[in-house]
Amino acid sequence: MTSALDISRRNFFVSSAATVGGLALGFHIPFAEAAAAETASEVNAWVVVKPDDTVVIRIARVEMGQGTLTGLAQLVAEELDCDWSKVTTEYPTPGQNVARSRIWGNFQTAGSRGIRDSHDYVRQGGAAARHMLIQAAAGEWNAPAAECSVSNGVITHGPSGRSTTYGKVATAAAKLEAPKEVQLKDPKDWKIAGKPLKRLDTAEKLTGKQVYSIDVKLPGMLNAAVKDCPVFGGKLKSFDAAAVQGMPGVKKVVTVGDTGVAVVADTWWRAKTALDALPIEWDEGPNATMSSDSIAAMLEEGLNATQAFVGNQSGDVQGAIAGAAKTVEAVYSVPYQHHATMEPMNATAVWTTDRCQVWTATQNAEAALATAANAAGLPIPQCDVYRLHLGGGFGRRSTSHDFVRQAVLIAKEMPGTPVKLIWSREEDMLHGYYHPITKAKMAGALDANGNLVGLRMRISGQSILASVRPEGLQNGRDPATFQGLNPSGTEGVFGYSIPNLLIDHAMRNPPVPPGFWRGVNNNQNAIYVECFMDELAHAAGQDPLEFRRKLMANHPKHLAVLNAVAERAGWGTPAPQGIYRGLAQHMGYGSYVAACAEVSVDDSGILKIHRIVAATNCGHAVNPQQIEAQVEGSFAFGLTALLYGEITLKDGRIEQENFDSYQIMRMDEMPKVESIIMPSGDFWGGVGEPTIFVAAPAVLNAIFAATGKRIRSVPLAKADLRKA
Amino acid sequence: MASLTINGTVHEVDVEPDTPLLWVIREQVGLTGTKYSCGIAQCGACTVHVDGVATRSCTLPVSAVTPEQRIVTIEGLSPDGSHPVQKAWLELDVPQCGYCQTGQIMAAAALLQANPQPSDEDITVEMTNICRCGTYNRIKAAIKLAANGGAIRG
Structure with a gap:
């Protein structure tokens, strides 16, 4: 069994083509494929060329x-000058990365960093491979490399007119030294x-x-269904395995750490059916009375607490408020959200006394490997994770690999047998x-001319880092709380210049595990700032766009995206009958985004979002x-979060x-x-998340324009939108 | 024991009668293009055709399906991805993560079979599958492209 699953050979990669064939065949790569793999040449870590010119x-x-995946391949292929129609991709494993001194760098795919954090070295990889392939051709021709050029993977020697292809010289190229330096193309020359x-x-x-x-299918594989204590901080007290042992397909009932129990069966449906029938008693622990009300009370106390971590401060905000011609105050709330990936958490593991292998979906395969090794009780070099x-x-699959830990713990109970764990x-x-x-x-403090002279923002609530990555705290302060509110930097700068400003955070951490959720803290920060800016503009009797513009002179990139959506949407010109507009802008993950939403609200309070114009400056597209x-x-x-997203708690557990009960927006x-x-x-800049920031505030501001109502507590499903 | 006609092939499967068709397709028959996501017929990731009708297979007990009923999964929609809906999806690069897309395609193919020239409203009424990546606008455009691309085969 174990030998059939031994796919640890150095050249095995999970590629799109090999995945299907390999999995179906239990990772016995057929001879033809294996032979092709033998002749494929690794020019460098990023580029493998096959004799048929496949890159x-x-x-x-x-x-x-x-x-x-496509964007990174485009960047490598651009510098490589290969034939795009012959490009395929494959994932190296984290085990290979460890074995090769992290030659592929970071595997983490989060924070909209996939491209912006690695564009430099992946392009260098493509450029270096191109250099080596040309050198190899020049060597065969005994000609100077400078006389050779390449286009679409075809190398040509100008003076003689001879030509060859990447596939023909790859083996020779793979033996050459990598160039010490390469020149990357100017993006204006990209093809x-x-x-x-x-x-x-x-x-x-x-x-x-x-x-x-x-x-994933592996030979002899069993399937597992798991239940972990539904109350956060609780434990497994007891279960009656005998009650389900005789049910169809059931192989074993196992504890999973000290908080969970799993049923292993021949199929997952039988495992789940038996698990549902399994009598389980939980020790609900210290949080059994926690509720959304108790959490709200905790946060409300934080709104007025004297101690808080400062995120952005200038001038004297209390003085500005005390001396203001007009002040405006408001309290906003954003609830817990769930990731709700369409593919539920799952992992397949096979464990023996000297090796552990895992197949899973992860945003951070190196962290998954560390989790697997820890659960397996084996050194990292004896484990690997196939992506x-x-x-x-x-963000769910980067925050925690609890599902990998569970899969390995279950597989450990059945040495040599692959077990696939699927969460219901x-x-x-x-x-x-x-x-x-x-x-x-x-x-907010407005002077007699309606200028914003002071802004005070107190955030009260949960820190992600304090729970997930406490080493990221700075003297207890969670810098990520202030995403998009920072005075400087390249990641997320506050887009307004306000002479008297104080933004701080009263950290209140309920015992509910927090995580990185696409957009992370930018999402609520943009709602708080952009909806309140709209409130201030109306209080000042000014157009929300003009009101913002006066504060944005020092932030031309923030302003440029805002102006772009205003112009495209026709801000300042009449909207169609019954349609109302709202604006928002925000900077996060290095990118600048803005939106103008157009909505209508009918007499019964039914909202329709007709059109959103969005602008993005992500630096390079x-x-x-x-x-x-x-x-x-x-x-x-x-x-979806604005309309429906709300996770609530009762008796220490999630209610949805x-x-x-946790609706997702439909077509x-x-x-x-x-x-x-x-x-x-x-x-x-990043792309995968930033636009989320402006979705909710642009719509909320348009709803105010339509109804005169300020919705300060989302989701809208619990709000009455009938005109004020 | 149940007898099922899936993609034109008769399969004899040894399962409990209350096993959902989805899990029989995935585990006993071994076709994994049909996806599990909610298990309560809310999201549509498990959509297959039963006698040409888009059906959420995660709540349909296998005992409710007769051997004569024609079950078609994504693997049987076309031999090579050449169904007009698949071609339109490819043309517009619809999927992102892709996990819901086989269900979306099966729902769209059934919609066009019943209504070859659907209006926007027809599409939004019929297409209630969840896509967490938010590909809805491209799905709608692809359905219209497929509808305009000629006859839709079943």
């Missing part, structure tokens, strides 16, 4: 829908990068051939790492059509167990989206 580009970051090319991963997603982690494209990530949707909902809950108390797809998808994600509510992609070419 295999290695992708360190993972594909979860955001298009990074593959920067173009709206089709994704490389589409075809298999249309036929069912795409193998996701949940689809598959994700059925959604949104209910288990997935109850054991998330939730977008943290916060409230914000806003106060590697694939404009994929950026448009991310902009649209980001609206769906942000508007499936999509019937009928999706607005028309018009994207303006306006890369300024002087930085590299």
Whole structure:
């Protein structure tokens, strides 16, 4: 059994083609394929060339829908000057990365960093491979490399007219030294990068051939269903295995750490059926009385607490408020959210006394490997993790690999037998790492001319880092709380110059596990700031665009995207009958975004979001059509949260167990989206998340324009939108 | 024991009668293009055709399906991804993560079979599958492209 699963040979990569064939065949690569693998030449870590001129580009970051796989391949192919129609991709494993001194760098795919954090070294990889392939051809021709040129993977020697292809010289190129330095192309000369090319991963997603982690099949594999204590901080007290041992297909009932129990069966449905029938007693622990009300009280206390961590401060805000001609105050609330990836958490593991292998969907395969090794009780070099494209990530699959830990613990109970653990949707909902809950108390000071002279913002609520990555705290302060509110930097700068400003955070951490949720703290920070800016503009009797513009002179990139949406949407000109507009802008993950939403609200309070115009300056646009797809998808994600997203707690546990109580926006509510992609070419910003920030505040401001109502507590499902 | 006709092939499967069709397709028959996501017929990731009708297979007990009923999964929609809906999806690069897309495609193919020239409203009424990546606008555009691309085969 173990030998049949021994896929540890150095050259095994999970590629789109090999995945299907390999999995179906239990990783016995047929002779033809193995022979081809023998002759494929690794020119360098990023580029493998086959004799038939196929170029295999290695992708360190993972594909979860955001298009990074295609974008990274475009960047490598651009510098390589290969034939794009012959490009395929494969994922190296984290074990290989460890064995090769992290030659592929960071595998983490989060924070909209897939491309902006790695564009430099992946392009250098492509350029170095190109250099080596040309050198190899020149060597065969005994000609100076400087006399050779390359286009679409065909190398030509100018003076003699001889030509060859990458596939023919790859073996020789692989033996050459890598160049010490390479010159990267000027992006204005790009022919593959920067173009709206089709994704490389589409075809298999249309036929069912795409193998996701949940689809993994291994010889002799069993399936497991798990229940962990539904109360946070609780433990497993007891269970009655005898009650289900005789049920069809059941092989074993096992404890999972000290908090969970799993049933292992021949099929997952039988495992789940038996688990549902299993009598279980929980020790609910210290949080059994926690509720949404008790958490709200905690946060309300923080709104007025004297101690808080400062995020952005200038001038004397208390003095400005005391001396203001007019003051405005408001309290906003944003609840917990769940990631709700379409593919529930799952992992397949096989464990023996000297080796542990895991197949899973992860945004951070190196962290998954560390988790697997720890659970396996084995050194990292004796473990590996094989990656598959994700059925959604949104931060859930980077925050924690609890599902990997469980799969390995279960597999450890059945040495040598592969076990696939799948969480039911209910288990997935109850054991998330939730977008943290916060409230914000806003106060603004206007002078006699309606100028904003002071802004006070108190955030009260949960820190992600304090729970997930406490080493990231700075003397107890969570810097990530202030995403988009920072006085300086390249990641997320506050877009307004206000002479007297204080933004601080009273950290209040309920015992609910928080996590990175697509957009993270930018999402609520943009709601708080942009909706309150709209309130202030109206209090000052000014147009919300003009009011903002006066504060944005020192932030030209923030202003440029805002101006772009205002112009495209026709701000300042009459909207169609019954349609009302709202604006928002924000900077996060290095990119500048703005939106103008157009909505109507009928007499019974029914909201319709007709159109959203969105602008993005992400510095460089590697694939404009994929950026448009991310902009649209980001609206769906942000508007789902605005319309429906709310996780509540009662008796220490999550109340929403499936999509019937945790609604996701459907097609009928999706607005028309018009994207303006306006890369300024002087930085590299993220794409997968930023547009989410402006989705909710633009719509909320449009709702005010339509109804005169300020909705300060979301989601809208609990709000009455009938005109004030 | 149940007898099922899936993609034109008869399969004899040894399962409990209350096993959902989804899990029989995935585990006993071994076709994994049909996806599990909610298990309560809310999201549509498990959509297959039963006698040409888009059906959420995660709540349909296998005992409710007769051997005569024609079940078609994504693997049986076309031999090579050439169904007009698949071609339109490819043309517009619809999927992102892709996990829901086989269900979306099966729902769209059934919609066009019943209504070859759907209006926008027809599409939004019929297409209630969840896509967490938010590909809805491209799905709608692809359905219209497929409708305009000629006859839709079943």
